[in-house]
Amino acid sequence: MFKLNLKIALRNLWKNKGFSLINIGGLAIGLASCMILLLYVAYEWSYDKQFKNNEKTYVVYQSVVANGKTFSWSWTPNVMARDLQEKFPGVKYASHSTYPRLNLITVGENKIGSKIVFADQNFLKILDYKFIKGNPSKVLKDINTVILTKSFAEKLFGNEDPINKTIKLENQDVLIVEAVMDDAPANSSIQFDCIMPWELFVKRENWAKEDNWGNNMCLTLVQLKDNSDFTKANNDIKGIYKRHNKEITADAMLHPLTKWHLYGDFENGKSIGGKIDQLKIFLLLAFCILLIACVNFMNLSTARSERRAKEVGVRKAIGSTRKSLVSQFFLESMLITFIATVLAFILVEVSLPYFNNLLNIKLIINYNNSAFWLLLFGLMIFTGFVAGSYPALYLSSFEPIKVLKGFKIKTDSSVSVRKILVVGQFVFAACLIICTVVIYQQLNYIKNKPIGYNQSNLLQIAVDGKLRDQNKLELLKTQLLKSGAVTNVTFFSSDFTEGGNNTTNIEWEGKNPNELVSFNHRGIGYDFAETIGTEIISGREFSPKFLNDTNSVMLNESAVKMMGLKNPIGAVIDFWGNKLTNVGVVKDFVVESAYQKVAPMIFYLNTKDNASMIIARLSPNQNISSSLAKIDELVNQMEPNYPVNRKFVNESFEVKFQDEKLLGTLSNWFGGFAIFISCLGLLGLALFMAEQRKKEISIRKVLGASTANILTLLNKDFIKLVAIANIIAFPLAYVIINKWLSAFEYRVSISAWPFVVAAGISVIIAVLTVSIQSVKVAKANPVDALKYE
Template structure:
């Protein structure tokens, strides 16, 4: 019986090539879209889960109340790991590590700015990276040693065995390669190219040895013996700061490693979400697109009901049961789903390189993974049964006597079901149009919002090696200005577009001693205001003309407002027990999140080796390429042992919008697919309605109706469906975008434009789709439909 049903299914597909192509194409696009989104969700979901005991591993977070709200971050003091290991019951390992940062590693003439971390031995016990060479039990014990990742070892030594070879760190320390490990996975929160001992970090930076509970400078990881210890351990963590420093009001907590990437947003000291919210959107999008493709199958199959009616009648007349017919139609559905899946794989393999480029990741299909094939099989069967359920039940219900006497479709409940399905499709499509429009409005609003400085033609150069000297930096500044490549040069203590140092150690006359206020603090060079293109609100900026500026301070507008200073110029503030006089107020400018309000900032003048980057304003009257060449040459002359590490500030600023651009791009692409598939569903209903009303249309034509009259008649009902869909979609879309926008302090107001765009697009799409079939019906010869009457 199965063989016979399969033959019938194949013959039907071959006989109705146009129908088969539309059906298979719609399902293939739906399946491909769903699978790409599921691949992305699975990739993000698997973050930090590649380690053996990932479920027992935690990141130590610090909650600090300041400025009327609670700040949460995974930065902790250097003494945290030791305290946790010794004082918290149930802890198997506690480790501290620096966050990945650039370090120069040299082998002969091969100089590479690698991403490196300093860590203790417990780090490689908690995160058990696979050792390809070397002894994991002895690794990181000796001070002057280094562990390389496989790819970095190849960069340094090619195909040579790197074990016991020597490398040089920052042209100073000679280190022996003691092990090679597998590369840190891309879906890991910590990615690096080499690991060096924490003892080497202490050797190079003497301050690291100091016991300081107020200096949050590293990451602390904790692995419990068993998760039964979690509640007790976490309770004890809450008071760890106060137990070690009486006036320290910070609270520590254990945040699961597996949630570090996805649940990184905290409100009032508690994790409330993060990227997981984006994944939920994509997961919903994936299944909605697949559901829309299944609805198309239902509509297109039932649209052909009159053509299949006689087949059903004959088969029932010669003894086929309804169950056997249901099996026949389900088999056809599964066959189409199988062919669509094969086509979907071709679409995925062709499109994955583009999406990998768009997402800046490397999604691949693991064809050797049994779980993948089981998931795919389940998805195929589910799709086949959902898509084939309504056609199978509907078509198998035809009565043979009525069919063989002369079957006429009736406007029964089945038509209403199809209308409901089409309305559902366009509810989803209209919601996507509104959401995508608002995402782009928000992105453009924030990108075009004044940021307080001019980021065009502004570059920053990392200060390294011999450049890390105040005298040489001033010499390099003079050379850059004299070369004509730069119009202004200054210095900054951190990456200009990223977060950095903050403190609550600031007081002033009139401050509430019981209130903690968080300030961002940076050191800057002379000519800072003019170089970045901001303005002084009052007072002056730092200048070499004022030698006492080492005891001066600049505030931004947000700091003045937070401190409640009416006449700030000349006011004395205490910064880390040092008295500083306010000499100027700088206009607020964005250095961290472009979506949040500018934080209070304190600026001090660069001293000794405070500068981490040199900020250069390119000369607008010179060719940019030649200017960059001159700058690179001068930097190399100053420090030939380091590669020049420079970047444009506007490029760094664009990174801030990565998540929103990703959300907008994916919504745009897959929203387009959803709309296209919805059009196929509308086409299915149009086919059905045209087939149902062809005699009515023929009679109208005989009585004098024009083609235009017929088009208006047929389109009117579909426009009503689309209008109803939009009325349902608008409140849903408003709720969704309003919730999404609530996460931003700077946000666009929800206007009527996205809703007008949604209804206009959906109506135009509906009219074009339906008219394709309607014109064909309207121009048909009425004799063909009426000759049997």
């Protein structure tokens, strides 16, 4: 029986090539879109889950109330790990490490800037990376040793065995390679090229020797003996700061390592979401696109109901049961789904390189993974069953006597169901259009919002090696200005577009002693305001004319507002116990999140060799390439042992919009696919309606109706369906997009424009889709439809 049904199914596919092509194409695009989105979601979901005891591993966070808000971050004191290891019985391992930092590694003439993590031995017991060479239990004991990743070892030594060979760190410390490990997986939150002993970090950074509960400077990881200890450990760790220093108001908490990547947003000291919200959107998008493809199949299959009615009637007359007919139609559905799945695989493999480039990751289909095949089989069965359910139940319900006598099939209910399905498709399509338009409006609004300084031709150069000497920096500044490659030069204590140091240890006259206020603080050089193109609101900026500026500070507008200073110029600020005088107020400018309000900021003069960046404004009168070459030459002359590490500020700033750009681009692509598939569904309904009204249209033509009259008649019903879809979609889209926008302090207001665009596009799509089929029917010879009457 199965063999006979398969033959019939194949014969029907071949006989109706047009329908089969549309059906298979629609399902293939739907399945391919769903598979790519699921691959991306699975990749993001797998972050930090490759370690053996990942479910028992936690990142220590601290939460502190300041500026009326609760801030949470995974920076902790260097003594946190030791205290947890010694005094908390539920803790199996506790580790402290630096976050990956860029340092120079030298082997002979080979000089490479690499990401380094300084860590203790417990770091590798908690995160069990795979070792290729060396003994994992003996590493990081000797201060002058290093562990290299496989790819970094190949960069340094090629195909040679790196074990026991030496490298030089920052042209100072000679280290012996004691082990080689696999590269950190791409879906790991901690990315590095090599690991060095914590003792080496302490040796290089004298300040790190002090046990200071007020200095949050490292990452602390904890692995519990059993997850049943979690509640007790989390409650006990909460007051760890106060137990050691009563003046510290921060609380500590354990955040699961497996949620570190996806649940990065905190509110009132509790994780409320993060990138997981984006994944939920993509999961919903994947499901809806697949559902639209299934709805498409239903519409197209039932559109052929009149042609297949006699087949059903004959088969029932010669003894076929409804159960066997249902099996027949489900087999056809499964066959089409199987072919569509094969085609979807081809589409996915062809498009994956593009999406990998877009997402800057490496998505692959793991054909050796049994879970993948199980999921795919389940997806195929689900698709085939959902897509074939309505056609199977509807077509198998025809009564043979009425069909064979030529009795007209009642189609009112089937048409209603198809109309509901088409409305559902266009509700989703309209929602996608509205959301995509608002996402792009929000992105453009933030990108074009004044940021308080001029990014154009603004360059930042990392301060390395000998350049850390203040005298060398001043000499380089003079040479850069003299070369004509730049018009202005200043210094900054951190990456200009990234987060940096902050403190609550600032006092001023009139401050509420019970209020904790967090300030960003940055060291700057002379000519800072002029170089970055910002404005001094009142007072002045630091100048070599004023020798006492080492005892001065500058505030931004947000700081003045937060402090409630009516006369900020001359105000005395207690900054870490030093009495400093405010000499100027700088206009607010964005250095961290472009989506949040500018934080209170205090600036001091860079005089203690603590500048991390040279900020330079390129000359508009010089060729950019020649200016950059001149800058590289001068920096190399001053410090030949380090490669020049420079980048344009606007390039760094652009990275801030990566998640929103990704969301917008993927919404664009898969929204387009959803709309295309919806058009196929509309085409299916148009085919059905044209088939049903063929004689009516012919009679109207005989009575003098023009092609335009008939097109208007046929399109009118479909425009009504699209209008209903938009009426349903508008409030739904408003709720969704309003919730998404609520996460941003700076956000665009929701205007009527996205809704007008969605309505316009959906009506145009509907009219064009229906007209393609309607023109064919309207121009047909009426004699062909009426010759049997």
